[in-house]
Amino acid sequence: MTRLCEIDSRTGPRDTKGSDGVGIHKSLEDNVLEDEAGGLRTTELHIMPRVVQRGRNVTMACLYQVHQSEIYSVKWYRGTQEFYRYSPLESPTTRVTPVNGIKVDRLNSNETHVVLMRVTPNLSGNYSCEVIQNAHTFPHFTASARLDVVVLPATSPSILTSQHYYMPGDVLRGNCSSGPSRPPSELTFYINDLPVTPGMHQVQPAPDGLFWSELYVQVQLWPAHYERGAPILRCEAKVSDLYRDNSAVALYSANSDPKIERVTSPGSGAKLRACQFLLLLHIIVWANNT
Numbered sequence: 001m002t003r004l005c006e007i008d009s010r011t012g013p014r015d016t017k018g019s020d021g022v023g024i025h026k027s028l029e030d031n032v033l034e035d036e037a038g039g040l041r042t043t044e045l046h047i048m049p050r051v052v053q054r055g056r057n058v059t060m061a062c063l064y065q066v067h068q069s070e071i072y073s074v075k076w077y078r079g080t081q082e083f084y085r086y087s088p089l090e091s092p093t094t095r096v097t098p099v100n101g102i103k104v105d106r107l108n109s110n111e112t113h114v115v116l117m118r119v120t121p122n123l124s125g126n127y128s129c130e131v132i133q134n135a136h137t138f139p140h141f142t143a144s145a146r147l148d149v150v151v152l153p154a155t156s157p158s159i160l161t162s163q164h165y166y167m168p169g170d171v172l173r174g175n176c177s178s179g180p181s182r183p184p185s186e187l188t189f190y191i192n193d194l195p196v197t198p199g200m201h202q203v204q205p206a207p208d209g210l211f212w213s214e215l216y217v218q219v220q221l222w223p224a225h226y227e228r229g230a231p232i233l234r235c236e237a238k239v240s241d242l243y244r245d246n247s248a249v250a251l252y253s254a255n256s257d258p259k260i261e262r263v264t265s266p267g268s269g270a271k272l273r274a275c276q277f278l279l280l281l282h283i284i285v286w287a288n289n290t
Contacts, residue, residue: 043062043063043064043129043130043131043141043142043143044062044063044064044143045060045061045062045063045127045128045129045143045144045145046060046061046063046145047059047060047061047127047145047146047147048060048061050145050146050147050148051148051150051240051241051242052119052147052148052149052150053149053150053151053152053242054119054120054121054149054150054151055118055119055120056118056119057105057115057116057117057118057119058115058116058119058147059113059114059115059116060076060113060114060115060116060127060129060145061112061113062074062076062112062113062114062129062131062143063112063143064131064141070088070133070134071086071088071111071131071132071133071134072087072088072089072132072133072134072138073085073086073087073088073131073132074086074111074112074129074130074131074132075129075130075132076114076127076128076129076130077127077128077129077130078099078102078123078125078126078127079125079126081097081099082097082099083096083097083098083099083102083104084096084097084104084109084114085097086110086111088111089134093111094106094109094110100122101120101122101123102116102123103116103117103118104116104117105117119147119149120149121149121150121151121182121209122149122209123147123149124146124147124148124149125146125147126144126145126146127144127145127146127147128142128143128144128145129142129143130142148240150181150182150183150239150240150242150243151180151181151182151210152181152239152242152243153178153179153180153181153185153237153239153243153245156237156245156246156247157176157177157178157185157187157235157236157237157245157246157247158176158177158178158247159174159175159176159233159235159247159248159249160174160175160176160177161173161174161233161249161251162174164252165251165252165253165254166221166231166251166252166253167221167253167254168221168222168223168225168226168253169220169221169222170220170221171218171219171220171221172191172217172218172219172220172221172233172251173216173217173218174189174216174217174233175214175215175216175217176189176214176215176217176235176237176247177212177213177214177215178212178213178214178235178237179206179210179211179212179213180206180207180208180210180211180212181210181211181213181239181243182209182210182211183211183239183240184203184211184212184213185213185237185238185239185243186213186237186238186239187201187213187214187215187235187236187237187238188215188235188236188238189215189217189233189234189235190232190233190234190235190236191219191225191231191232191233191234192225192228192231192232193232193234196217196219197219198215198217199215199216199217199218200215200216201213201214201215201216202214202215202216213237215235217233221251225251226253230250230251230252230253231250231251232248232249232250232251233248233249233250233251234246234247234248235247235248
């Protein structure tokens with residue numbers, strides 16, 4: 001009788017759990033395909049997390065099923081370059097092959113897991129594990145998965161407009177920039193929280209292989225935009241599922257009294273309240289001196 005498991009030389013067959021405590025291979029049982037030789041079954045490679053920030057660690061789990069025979073070796077590749085190997089019949093049982101940029105955590109890597117430390121964007125790409133059976137024909141299976149290492153913008157996106165004041169009927173021309181990052185930020189413009197048809201989008205190179213992202217907008221303003229006061233132009237920047245931030249500006253008309261609007265990015269409420277307090281304090285001091 002076969003059993004779906006990972007083989008751990010320290011504790012024997014064991015179930016595999018991810019960082020959230022959920023069994024990684026729970027769904028494997030439904031889609032495992034048996035090798036005609038009757039031994040090794042299909043292999044799966046899980047990368048956790050698959051999209052990761054620069055400088056973080058990554059865990060790669062090679063999941064396979066063993067039946068009747070032992071494992072001869074498990075090899076790990078980035079592209080076609082081998083960087084880690086587990087061979088239970090050799091001494092030592094593990095071997096790290098230098099590959100530019102890859103730092104293997106030897107203490108936390110074994111026959112089923114490899115931990116890469118402090119990954120960098122140039123390590124993005126395809127990875128694979130090859131499981132070879134200890135039999136005279138050396139049957140083997142290979143599984144692959146992709147890793148993406150991202151660099152997030154250090155600041156909120158920045159908005160520039162062609163003029164200081166706008167009236168109904170004016171044409172709004174502006175641009176939003178974000179970065180540097182990798183990949184480039186996805187940018188979206190909104191007026192009063194409604195999406196605006198995007199204009200030209202440009203991506204410019206930045207140092208260290210990063211990119212600046214810039215989006216232009218040109219739209220005519222109508223009285224409907226002013227029904228709730230000064231229209232709010234907002235730009236949202238997004239990188240993968242790891243980063244989302246936005247900035248906003250109020251489009252005051254020339255004859256309106258400037259007032260604090262719901263502007264800037266999330267988390268700026270404390271700054272806004274501080275500005276309001278300082279403005280009130282300034283008014284009180286001015287009134288006492290007159």
